Amino acid sequence: xxxxxxxxxxxxxxxxxxxxxxxxxxxxxxxxxxxxxxxxxxxxxxxxxxxxxxxxxxxxxxxxxxxxxxxxxxxxxxxxxxxxxxxxxxxxxxxxxxxxxxxxxxxxxxxxxxxxxxxxxxxxxxxxxxxxxxxxxxxxxxxxxxxxxxxxxxxxxxxxxxxxxxxxxxxxxxxxxxxxxxxxxxxxxxxxxxxxxxxxxxxxxxxxxxxxxxxxxxxxxxxxxxxxxxxxxxxxxxxxxxxxxxxxxxxxxxxxxxxxxxxxxxxxxxxxxxxxxxxxxxxxxxxxxxxxxxxxxxxxxxxxxxxxxxxxxxxxxxxxxxxxxxxxxxxxxxxxxxxxxxxxxxxxxxxxxxxxxxxxxxxxxxxxxxxxxxxxxxxxxxxxxxxxxxxxxxxxxxxxxxxxxxxxxxxxxxxxxxxxxxxxxxxxxxxxxxxxxxxxxxxxxxxxxxxxxxxxxxxxxxxxxxxxxx
Amino acid sequence: xxxxxxxxxxxxxxxxxxxxxxxxxxxxxxxxxxxxxxxxxxxxxxxxxxxxxxxxxxxxxxxxxxxxxxxxxxxxxxxxxxxxxxxxxxxxxxxxxxxxxxxxxxxxxxxxxxxxxxxxxxxxxxxxxxxxxxxxxxxxxxxxxxxxxxxxxxxxxxxxxxxxxxxxxxxxxxxxxxxxxxxxxxxxxxxxxxxxxxxxxxxxxxxxxxxxxxxxxxxxxxxxxxxxxxxxxxxxxxxxxxxxxxxxxxxxxxxxxxxxxxxxxxxxxxxxxxxxxxxxxxxxxxxxxxxxxxxxxxxxxxxxxxxxxxxxxxxxxxxxxxxxxxxxxxxxxxxxxxxxxxxxxxxxxxxxxxxxxxxxxxxxxxxxxxxxxxxxxxxxxxxxxxxxxxxxxxxxxxxxxxxxxxxxxxxxxxxxxxxxxxxxxxxxxxxxxxxxxxxxxxxxxxxxxxxxxxxxxxxxxxxxxxxxxx
Numbered sequence: 001x002x003x004x005x006x007x008x009x010x011x012x013x014x015x016x017x018x019x020x021x022x023x024x025x026x027x028x029x030x031x032x033x034x035x036x037x038x039x040x041x042x043x044x045x046x047x048x049x050x051x052x053x054x055x056x057x058x059x060x061x062x063x064x065x066x067x068x069x070x071x072x073x074x075x076x077x078x079x080x081x082x083x084x085x086x087x088x089x090x091x092x093x094x095x096x097x098x099x100x101x102x103x104x105x106x107x108x109x110x111x112x113x114x115x116x117x118x119x120x121x122x123x124x125x126x127x128x129x130x131x132x133x134x135x136x137x138x139x140x141x142x143x144x145x146x147x148x149x150x151x152x153x154x155x156x157x158x159x160x161x162x163x164x165x166x167x168x169x170x171x172x173x174x175x176x177x178x179x180x181x182x183x184x185x186x187x188x189x190x191x192x193x194x195x196x197x198x199x200x201x202x203x204x205x206x207x208x209x210x211x212x213x214x215x216x217x218x219x220x221x222x223x224x225x226x227x228x229x230x231x232x233x234x235x236x237x238x239x240x241x242x243x244x245x246x247x248x249x250x251x252x253x254x255x256x257x258x259x260x261x262x263x264x265x266x267x268x269x270x271x272x273x274x275x276x277x278x279x280x281x282x283x284x285x286x287x288x289x290x291x292x293x294x295x296x297x298x299x300x301x302x303x304x305x306x307x308x309x310x311x312x313x314x315x316x317x318x319x320x321x322x323x324x325x326x327x328x329x330x331x332x333x334x335x336x337x338x339x340x341x342x343x344x345x346x347x348x349x350x351x352x353x354x355x356x357x358x359x360x361x362x363x364x365x366x367x368x369x370x371x372x373x374x375x376x377x378x379x380x381x382x383x384x385x386x387x388x389x390x391x392x393x394x395x396x397x398x399x400x401x402x403x404x405x406x407x408x409x410x411x412x413x414x415x416x417x418x419x420x421x422x423x424x425x426x427x428x429x430x431x432x433x434x435x436x437x438x439x440x441x442x443x444x445x446x447x448x449x450x451x452x453x454x455x456x457x458x459x460x461x462x463x464x465x466x467x468x469x470x
Numbered sequence: 471x472x473x474x475x476x477x478x479x480x481x482x483x484x485x486x487x488x489x490x491x492x493x494x495x496x497x498x499x500x501x502x503x504x505x506x507x508x509x510x511x512x513x514x515x516x517x518x519x520x521x522x523x524x525x526x527x528x529x530x531x532x533x534x535x536x537x538x539x540x541x542x543x544x545x546x547x548x549x550x551x552x553x554x555x556x557x558x559x560x561x562x563x564x565x566x567x568x569x570x571x572x573x574x575x576x577x578x579x580x581x582x583x584x585x586x587x588x589x590x591x592x593x594x595x596x597x598x599x600x601x602x603x604x605x606x607x608x609x610x611x612x613x614x615x616x617x618x619x620x621x622x623x624x625x626x627x628x629x630x631x632x633x634x635x636x637x638x639x640x641x642x643x644x645x646x647x648x649x650x651x652x653x654x655x656x657x658x659x660x661x662x663x664x665x666x667x668x669x670x671x672x673x674x675x676x677x678x679x680x681x682x683x684x685x686x687x688x689x690x691x692x693x694x695x696x697x698x699x700x701x702x703x704x705x706x707x708x709x710x711x712x713x714x715x716x717x718x719x720x721x722x723x724x725x726x727x728x729x730x731x732x733x734x735x736x737x738x739x740x741x742x743x744x745x746x747x748x749x750x751x752x753x754x755x756x757x758x759x760x761x762x763x764x765x766x767x768x769x770x771x772x773x774x775x776x777x778x779x780x781x782x783x784x785x786x787x788x789x790x791x792x793x794x795x796x797x798x799x800x801x802x803x804x805x806x807x808x809x810x811x812x813x814x815x816x817x818x819x820x821x822x823x824x825x826x827x828x829x830x831x832x833x834x835x836x837x838x839x840x841x842x843x844x845x846x847x848x849x850x851x852x853x854x855x856x857x858x859x860x861x862x863x864x865x866x867x868x869x870x871x872x873x874x875x876x877x878x879x880x881x882x883x884x885x886x887x888x889x890x891x892x893x894x895x896x897x898x899x900x901x902x903x904x905x906x907x908x909x910x911x912x913x914x915x916x917x918x919x920x921x922x923x924x925x926x927x928x929x930x931x932x933x934x935x936x937x938x939x940x
Contacts, residue, residue: 032841055698057717065842166680181684191680192662192721209679210636210661214651228525246746247527249739251662251721269719272742276716279749280831283756287827288820295832295846302853306824307860313820314864317813325809331801338808339795342815342924343787350758350783354776357757361750362765371502372535376765383772390777394784454812 035062039070044077051078060089063098068298075101082106084113092125093294099130108137115189116145117162117270124150124159148263157241158234160274161255161264164188168221170196170204175217190267195254196221201261203254205229231256234263238274243366245271282364285442286357288313309447316451320345323455327462330469336403337465340412343395344461348419348453351387355380355427356449363431363441377428384424388417407468415461419453426452505532509540514547521548530559533568538768545571552576554583562595563764569600578607585659586615587632587740594620594629618733627711628704630744631725631734634658640666640674640692644685660737665724666691671731673724675699701726704733708744713836715741752834755912756827758783779917786921790815793925797932800939806873807935810882813865814931818889818923821857825850825897826919833901833911847898854894858887877938885931889923896922 031050038047051059063086066074071094079102087110090098099107111119111134119138123131123146135143145163152158166188168177177194181187193206205225215224230248232241232255244250245268255264288309297305324331324341331337359376362368368376392413400409430448431441501520508517521529533556536544541564549572557580560568569577581589581604589608593601593616605613615633622628636658638647647664651657663676675695685694700718702711702725714720715738725734758779767775794801794811801807829846832838838846862883870879900918901911 029839029841055718057719061837065837067845178683181680182686184684187680187684190678190721208660209683210651210657213648213679213683214654214657216652246739246742248525249527251660251739268738268742269716269721272716272738272745275742276745276749279746279753280835283749283753283827283831286753287756287823289824289827295828295838295842299849299852299856302849303856303860306821306853307857309824310817310820310857310861311864314813314817314861317816318868320816321809321813324812328805328809331808332805335798335802335808338801338811339791339798341808342794342812342928343784343791345812346787346790346920346924347780347784350780351776353757354759354779357753357759358765361753365750367531367535367765369499371499372765375537379769379772382769383776386769386773387777387780390773391780391784394781398788450816454816458812 032062036070039066039073039077042073042077047074047077048081051081056083056085057089059086060091064091064094068097071097072101079103080106082110084110084118087111088114088118088122091294093297095122096126099126104133107134111137112139112142115162115164116142116149116264117160119146120149120159124154152234155238156234157232157236157238157255157266158263160238160241160270161234161266162188163264164191165195165254165262165265166191166193167195167197167201167203167262169199170220170222170225172221173217174212174215174219174221174224177212177221178217191265192251192267194221195262195265196225197262203229203231203256203260203262206254231260232266233258239278239364241266242271242275242278246275278364281440282360282442285440285444286360286446288444288446312444312447313450316447316454319451320454320458323458324462327466330462330466334408334465334469336399336405336408337462340395340399340408341458341461344412344415344419345454345457347391347395347416348423348457349450351384351420352423352427352449352453353446355384355424356431356445359428359431360442360445363435368432373432377425377432380424380428381421384421385417387424388420391420392416405469408465411464411468412461414464415457418460419457422456423449423453502532506540509536509543509547512543512547517544517547518551521551526553526555527559529556530561534561534564538567541567542571549573550576552580554580554588557581558584558588558592561764563767565592566596569596574603577604581607582609582612585632585634586612586619586734587630589616590619590629594624615734622704625708626704627702627706627708627725627736628733630708630711630740631704631736632658633734634661635665635724635732635735636661636663637665637667637671637673637732638691639669640690640695642691643687644682644689644691644694645687647682647691648687661735662721662737664691665732665735666695667732673699673701673726673730673732676724701730702736703728709748709834711736712741712745712748716745748834751910752830752912755910755914756830756916758914758916782914782917783920786917786924789921790924790928793928794932797936800932800936804878804935804939806869806875806878807932810865810869810878811928811931814882814885814889815924815927817861817865817886818893818927819920821854821890822893822897822919822923823916825854825894826901826915829898829901830912830915833905838902843902847895847902850894850898851891854891855887857894858890861890862886875939878935881934881938882931884934885927888930889927892926893919893923 035047035050038050063071063074075098082102114122123134126134135146138146148163149158149161168180193208194212195203196205196207198204205222206229207221207224208226211224228248230244230250230253232244232253234255234257245253250268252265252267254262255266257263289306359368395416396409396413399412400406426449431445434443434445435441505517505520508520533541533544545568552572581592584592593604596604605616608616618633619628619631638650663678664682665673666675666677668674675692676699677691677694678696681694698718700714700720700723702714702723704725704727715723720738722735722737724732725736727733759776829838865886866879866883869882870876896919901915904913904915905911
């Protein structure tokens, strides 16, 4: 049973999946069309039939992808069916619209079903009044758990944890534990470990349920505990929590307060969601898009998020243009400079972005630390210099063949070396500096680096030209 | 016990963690210094003492961060201590160096300890001979499991799964299951569910261990199964597997072959690692850096990864320059064009990157699908147009004040509108096209979009200028 047996079928040879099933995990197009139809017809029964077999997460995705007016019609029909699971899957961006349309008793039922961490996630961005309205649906102890979580800072482990935990003293036997679990009416939806606590509720270890099931009834829980055991401070940042889960292959981890007392537990599925969001944030920030951007934003929402970054970029581009304007007369004399100068800037920008991205990722994954920072900076400087030499030769040859002047070739070669070296240094030093200042290293790094390489590129290229060519 | 109790301490108010403990999960600087010292001294006992309390993942990180010659010295001293856990944590990039230095018997012991998925990960990139050498250490059934996994395509669920699973028929009672587990000598290191199978080994459901522990001995396993149950095809792409785990909050999921028979199980910690790697790949590809780039690469390695992309960029930059060179005489007459043209190109590049990044992420998270693609394209086109109008006004006013010509202001405004609209369309259509062609939408999208916006930007700006200003 415990798997040594394997099907002996021989047809299981290496081969590519027949075709890429890109929509494997997605509601099929036709289903969506049918849903749209049911909404348009106001056919409540049909809508329920269509959605009934679906997972809450997929229903939430469908709600997210409807345009706002159709969503309103949808909720008119479907609001009564929305339960805690669906509600906790719905994206923050549209949650308020959904909450407004839910009948109070449906909302109350949904909230009562949810784990405390999902309730925290639901109410943390609401104003005081709406929050109180929702919390009123909970019984006293659940409400107290949610309020306790809300006392921890945003994006902390305390907000991420659920207060529903299963604990036991280490002197219990497996038999006592099983009897306790069988007698207990109230247990978390899912749990994978029993947390061992001392009488003052300090976690001292944990036991995998699998190990407990395989042990004799009279085995002491204390003897079954895992070798490696880690608690998480309720004040730890959620990004660090996600890192710890990924690094140490944790499935669940106890959360403790300042006095090291157990206050909750974080499970890996929540940590995985955080990891996903943190990545999303990095990639969007690097591209100069507001961190919560989504493909489902409206046009005005999108403009609101993107225009500020473009506004910054127009300002920095004007700075670069000011640098160019210093050399107007040189350009009038040698128009080849105008033709070639974007190459210098573009190569600097690209090389800078490469370094920057690797540095931002290394900071996020904690592989760039005080221990190796100077080695990394030296290495990037060396890479920048060698890149510069390589493309100095390439562009020198191109310029020579194209415009026939050896001095012009020399000028663009020198500018290439300087700009690619600066690009490399800026690419690693700018995110490091932002990190030291406590800012997100992805934030605005791209703009800084690009401005630097544009300004340095135009200045060295045109400056050298004005000295050499005149 | 089951948590209603919460510490009543009042000091748990909202407050920031005393200071950002950035190295919380990292070996501290001093520890690293001591390790370096022990290596330099050849002090084996001291090295063992230092590393003894550390988690395998952290030891692997330390090995990765050593420079290659120091790593060799380290392995001379420490190779005997390397076990399966450490070995499976070591990054592919340096794994070969480590394998070469491991004494055969240490390697054999380590491999025997590992789960089958970790062995697959270890041997899949080795050549036939080295692979056979390692597999020889395994007993027959484990070796067969690994070889079975290796028949599935790279990056498929079949490579990711472990063959160690716990199964039961659904007609078993909880008591029978517990007795079976107690009697079974061999069980997986970690397991969270019992998979219910029919006599032909088709999975039909699964039972959480927690639910089993809470049930009476005579309860049938079939009655305890979870409502939602999903199997994963051994041929599914690992990215889709990670998506499914994150979407449906799976903790473990059974893997089936073409005949729907159970061949293994994937656990969420492996899915989380895949999610992490896929993000990493996206972000590095978007930046034009080879997908396996790491901050610990050597200078030559780094150059080897980055120069090809820069080479592509130098070619596309030359194409843009060719466009500029068409208008050499116009530029000589109106040098203001040379000053302003980089702004048009830069704004296009930035707006294109914004759209591109959102589109690439939406494809990765499956929120951009055939169902909403035209809505998204229309919306981006509208955003592009409105961005264009906004910055047409901004740059028109700037150009007017700076160079005093209303025609020049009109020209740059028009060029802005055209280029930002094109940027938006290119930003969404290029990744969509790459995706349709089966390529990674992040791959080279950036280069395509930038080339497009540079060429279009220079061409419309200078082209309009040559018509209007002359």
